[in-house]
Amino acid sequence: MAVDQGILNAHTTLSHSSGSVILGLLLAGYLGQQYLPPPKARVIGLDLGTTFCSVGAFQPGTGDVEVIPDEKGRKSIPSVVSFTDTGIYSGHEGQELQDINPQNTIYDAKRFIGKVFDQKTLDQESARYPFKVTFNNGSAEFLVSTNSTFTVTPEFIGSRLLLKMRKMAEKHLGVPIEKAVISVPAEFDERQRNYTIRAANQAGLEILRVINEPTAAAMAYGLHKVDVFNVLVVDLGGGTLDVSLLNKQGGMFLTRAMAGNNKLGGQDFSQRLFQYASERVRQQYGASPTLKEDVHRLRQAVEAAKLRLTVEPSVSLKVPLCLQTTGDEGPQEEQVTFQEELTRELFEDLNADLFQKILAPIETVLVEGRLDKAEIDEIVLVGGSTRIPRIRQIISQYFGKEPNTSVDPDLAVVTGVALQAGIMGGSWPLQVSAIEIPNRSLRKTNFS
Numbered sequence: 518m519a520v521d522q523g524i525l526n527a528h529t530t531l532s533h534s535s536g537s538v539i540l541g542l543l544l545a546g547y548l549g550q551q552y553l554p555p556p557k558a559r560v561i562g563l564d565l566g567t568t569f570c571s572v573g574a575f576q577p578g579t580g581d582v583e584v585i586p587d588e589k590g591r592k593s594i595p596s597v598v599s600f601t602d603t604g605i606y607s608g609h610e611g612q613e614l615q616d617i618n619p620q621n622t623i624y625d626a627k628r629f630i631g632k633v634f635d636q637k638t639l640d641q642e643s644a645r646y647p648f649k650v651t652f653n654n655g656s657a658e659f660l661v662s663t664n665s666t667f668t669v670t671p672e673f674i675g676s677r678l679l680l681k682m683r684k685m686a687e688k689h690l691g692v693p694i695e696k697a698v699i700s701v702p703a704e705f706d707e708r709q710r711n712y713t714i715r716a717a718n719q720a721g722l723e724i725l726r727v728i729n730e731p732t733a734a735a736m737a738y739g740l741h742k743v744d745v746f747n748v749l750v751v752d753l754g755g756g757t758l759d760v761s762l763l764n765k766q767g768g769m770f771l772t773r774a775m776a777g778n779n780k781l782g783g784q785d786f787s788q789r790l791f792q793y794a795s796e797r798v799r800q801q802y803g804a805s806p807t808l809k810e811d812v813h814r815l816r817q818a819v820e821a822a823k824l825r826l827t828v829e830p831s832v833s834l835k836v837p838l839c840l841q842t843t844g845d846e847g848p849q850e851e852q853v854t855f856q857e858e859l860t861r862e863l864f865e866d867l868n869a870d871l872f873q874k875i876l877a878p879i880e881t882v883l884v885e886g887r888l889d890k891a892e893i894d895e896i897v898l899v900g901g902s903t904r905i906p907r908i909r910q911i912i913s914q915y916f917g918k919e920p921n922t923s924v925d926p927d928l929a930v931v932t933g934v935a936l937q938a939g940i941m942g943g944s945w946p947l948q949v950s951a952i953e954i955p956n957r958s959l960r961k962t963n964f965s
């Protein structure tokens with residue numbers, strides 16, 4: 518009995534000791550979270566968009582998502598890469614060269630990444646671009662001519678953009694970044710997803726998870742943590758419209774239906790305004806802008822005006838131009854300052870038919886999902902073009918209720934991806950993860 522009692526006393530002492538150690542560790546962890554500087558984020562979230570890209574990080578300790586700006590404070594970079602005799606320029610630097618170096622400035626590479634083409638389809642798809650798209654055994658490549666002539670793949674273009682965002686994150690966070698979570702369109706097949714991962718690998722990044730863009734957007738709006746069932750995501754960016762119907766049960770998302778238009782977005786709305794402005798120049802001065810520098814200057818002014826018209830009823834254009842006119846003495850250059858008042862009403866009239874095109878994919882996903890529009894619990898807006906007041910009005914009038922606009926639509930996807938990156942990195946406070954249920958039979962209905 519004495520031996521048994523001794524063992525019992527030792528066990529009791531050990532239990533008390535173990536309990537004290539565990540309590541001490543918990544207390545140390547709590548005090549560490551409360552008073553020590555939080556660790557740096559080491560897993561980033563990437564939104565490699567068709568026209569713009571963003572990178573974000575989940576901040577341990579606060580639980581906030583920070584969308585990482587470039588050196589000038591801009592939270593999105595254009596998905597543009599330009600090749601010159603002196604180097605390769607990505608993002609805003611690449612976009613600056615778009616009008617003066619059109620044959621060697623590649624954009625919309627996401628439309629081609631990992632996609633299998635036949636020659637005829639690729640010819641049709643590439644006809645609208647100023648750069649040369651070549652066919653290589655079912656894949657698209659871009660022909661570049663600088664000091665030499667060579668081809669680059671869509672995933673190489675993607676890798677340059679991802680590398681730029683990785684460097685932005687490393688500079689901002691002050692730590693090396695080697696791991697990431699990345700978003701892709703829900704319609705991407707296995708090959709397109711793998712080629713996107715390959716682009717990230719070329720940028721020195723290991724991809725921990727690929728998440729669908731609509732699911733990422735739903736996470737940004739916090740819908741993975743609240744009691745909703747049917748979620749409609751309207752994603753209208755610079756070049757594409759994607760409408761997705763999600764079913765949510767607990768933290769699990771199932772994409773029920775997808776539809777969209779791969780040739781409808783902010784670029785098209787800007788082009789209508791640019792064409793109008795060019796015609797007004799011709800009417801006032803007898804000549805349209807033809808110099809690359811003038812075209813670029815006018816296009817930039819029109820783009821800025823479009824953005825301002827989302828919050829202001831009217832804006833004034835004032836653009837210096839050098840026009841090539843023909844007078845009695847033959848061709849000559851004329852320095853002018855083009856001035857024009859642009860109104861939101863004019864912008865809406867110029868794009869009225871394009872704006873109405875957003876309803877067809879919405880109606881289609883409801884039919885394919887076998888739902889009435891009254892059964893939609895949340896309407897989520899993604900993409901900068903959903904800021905346009907008329908587009909929001911069309912959507913709200915169709916559903917008879919206002920869409921959820923609590924998150925910056927430009928940054929909704931990257932915010933959700935960064936949340937998932939925080940989860941994959943084990944950051945605290947712990948977040949509820951979104952689980953995607955694969956739907957192998959799902960196909961996107963395209964209206965382009």
